[in-house]
Amino acid sequence: MGEIKEYFKIAFRNLRSRLLRSWLTVLGIIIGVFLIISLLSLSEGLKTTINQQLQSLGGEMVMVMPGSSEDIFSSLMFGGSKLEREDMDAISNAEGVDEVLGFSYSGTIIRYEGESKQAAIGGFSPWKEGLDILSVFQGWTLSDGKWPVRSNEVLIGSQVANKIFSKEVKAGGEITIKGRKFKVAGILNSLGSQQDDSMIYMDMEVYQSLTGDKRGTASYAMVLLQDGFDENTAAENIEEKLGETRKRRVGTEEDDFSVITSEKMGEIAGNILGIIQIVIIGFASIAILVGGIGIANSMFTSVRERTREIGIMKAIGAKNSAILWIFMIEAGIIGVLGGVGGLLLGTVLAEAVGYYAKLNPSFYFTTTIAPWMIVFALAFSFSVGCLAGFFPAKQAAKLKPVEALRRHE
Amino acid sequence: MDPVIKLEDVRKTYQLGKVELEAVRGISLEINPGAxxxxxxxxxxxxxxxxxxxxxxxxxxxxxxxLKGKDVTKMTETQLAQLRGRTIGFIFQEFNLIPNLTALENVTLPMIFQGKSEEERKRRGAELLSSLGLKDRIKHQPAELSGGERQRVAIARAFANDPEVVIADEPTGNLDSTTGKKIMEVLTNFHNKEGKTIVVVTHDPNIAGYSEELVNIKDGQIVKNHVQAQKSVWEK
Structure with a gap:
């Protein structure tokens, strides 16, 4: 194996003798690995962030939504069916349920100081108890003002206060929704999602009188479980009760609602992120593959340029395997250098994003570089290097010594 | 004494498009060890x-x-490479040194392929180069050496693995006559001192004057094969 060390020396020297070309080839791999590492670390960070938020939701809350869990996102996005009064009662009657909070929302035009803007209004019932639940279990806090008491008082999200109107909406200010005047009682601190922060919250009765929405009573329900009650058992109980009620009314066996525990929510989010990661790996792999083609290209050129040299080496006793080794090592070195470079750059970016997030708490994000990513990136870039180097190296090894020697560049 | 090299009716045909070119047409030859x-x-x-x-x-x-009694036409590529590395040393007209290696590295390269230790390689390489008057040039790359120096490095490389046969193809073809003479003296010295078999190809009668045996070839066939007394004078 002493020869291998010498082959490494020869390979390094060969790479050095075409320094610019070697670095450009390495750069191709660096970009690919950088893409993989930075995108994966960001998506891994996204996963961590989402999991943290789900954990803050805690085991005490369960969501009930109309529509089956398969198309849960379409029913969230486009409304779809609603939970009726008797559905809400069914949920309340399920064992383990402490309180049910119905919630509806829709978009409308809001006027503030002569300016009209599109925003979302959301109503929930019961209003007073709901606010208590949200402040205790969901961590809703006010940045300004106080919790609303009267029916013409509303709560606004942080984005409504700062972003939507050109003038900042202050606590105590007056906004107009569909010709009716409301007093802004309090302004919420950021709830962690842009959608939630862009909403105006009010009593469900007021909401329904504004929207004329009498058919359904809630777009979805948040369920507070009894202290210490297992969330999965409670979810099953809710499913059972709700199933009976809806079957009686709609007459189908189909589950047209979904009960989502924090665990299930995590699963759904995990699935989506999994798809995102696969897509990312796919695209970044293409980038590395292109880098690999770069290596192959550079190596083929090198074999052509060094044909005579290969002939000389064979004449003085180099076996085909020696030539193969030297060229494979060259390609492998390019791959590994690219891998390490991309890893470093990717780590720097991930750390920078993480650092920025620490300085700006509103930028709710963390980045994670997991050990498997490092292993993956290095192994991938090395194997792409070797694979890309294999065919040129094979070509070099196969050259007939006398023909190679005759070649004049 | 068994011949170190024995050729039996050797032929070589090249296919140039539709034309067949017979470069070597049935040559038989025996070369004894030390010739x-x-x-x-x-x-x-x-x-x-x-x-x-x-x-x-x-x-x-x-x-x-x-070659040494073994039929090389039946050998695999790997066996041939092994044979070239151990038994044969090459000297070319264009020197054929590896440009990005130093003189010493060029000389030690054949020893790497034979798996010799680094210590042994360096010792042998430095020894050969000093004996050829290149002691101060061992760290130089071919581009920094004169033609004569390059050919001396190539000679050192040819002798690196202590081969039995050294083959030289127009070894002075790219050199002026004075340098060419020196190179031939170096080769003769190696031959006399170490008793290596040396086969030189040339079209220059002055080179032929150094050898003991002369084989004349024309149109791929031997026209004359005779022993001559070795001359040590370069005729101009």
Whole structure:
């Protein structure tokens, strides 16, 4: 194996003798690995962030939504069916349920100081108890003002206060929704999602009188479980009760609602992120593959340029395997250098994003570089290097010594 | 004494498009160990083709070549590489040094392929280069050396693995006559001192004067094969 060390020396020297070309080839791999590492670390960070938020939701809350869990996102996005009064009662009657909070929302035009803007209004019932639940279990806090008491008082999200109107909406200010005047009682601190922060919250009765929405009573329900009650058992109980009620009314066996525990929510989010990661790996792999083609290209050129040299080496006793080794090592070195470079750059970016997030708490994000990513990136870039180097190296090894020697560049 | 190189009716045919070119047409030859043989002939006579086959760089289209009693035409590529590395040393007209290696590294390269230790390689390489008057040039790359110096590095490389046969293809072809003379003296010295078999191909009668045996080739066939007294004077 002493020869291998010498082959490494020869390979390094060969790479050095075409320094610019070697670095450009390495750069191709660096970009690919950088893409993989930075995108994966960001998506891994996204996963961590989402999991943290789900954990803050805690085991005490369960969501009930109309529509089956398969198309849960379409029913969230486009409304779809609603939970009726008797559905809400069914949920309340399920064992383990402490309180049910119905919630509806829709978009409308809001006027503030002569300016009209599109925003979302959301109503929930019961209003007073709901606010208590949200402040205790969901961590809703006010940045300004106080919790609303009267029916013409509303709560606004942080984005409504700062972003939507050109003038900042202050606590105590007056906004107009569909010709009716409301007093802004309090302004919420950021709830962690842009959608939630862009909403105006009010009593469900007021909401329904504004929207004329009498058919359904809630777009979805948040369920507070009894202290210490297992969330999965409670979810099953809710499913059972709700199933009976809806079957009686709609007459189908189909589950047209979904009960989502924090665990299930995590699963759904995990699935989506999994798809995102696969897509990312796919695209970044293409980038590395292109880098690999770069290596192959550079190596083929090198074999052509060094044909005579290969002939000389064979004449003085180099076996085909020696030539193969030297060229494979060259390609492998390019791959590994690219891998390490991309890893470093990717780590720097991930750390920078993480650092920025620490300085700006509103930028709710963390980045994670997991050990498997490092292993993956290095192994991938090395194997792409070797694979890309294999065919040129094979070509070099196969050259007939006398023909190679005759070649004049 | 068994011949170190034995050729039996060796032929080499090249296919040039539709035309078949017979470069070597049935050459039989025996070279004894320790001989200094010159193969001479005009350009295109097939002498380099013959030399390449003797050096196992090329395989004949017909006939047999024995090196130390073994039929090389039946060997695999790996066996041939092994044989070239251990038994044969090459000296080329264009020196054929590896440009990005130093003089010492060029000389030690054949020893790497034979798996010799780093210590042994460095010692032997430095020894050979000093004996050829290149002690101060061992760290220089070929581009920093004169033609004569380059050919001396190539000679050192040819002798690196202590081969039994050294083959030289127009070794002075790219050198002026004074340098060429010196190179031939170096080769003669090695031959006299270490008793190596040396086969030189040339079209230059002055070179032929150094050898003990002269083989004349024309149109791929031996026209004259005779022993001559070795001359040590370069005729101008």
């Amino acid at each position: 200094f043989v010159t193969i001479m002939g005009p350009s295109g006579s097939g002498k380099s083709t013959l030399l390449n086959m003797i050096g196992c760089l090329d395989v004949p289209s017909g006939g047999k070549i024995f």
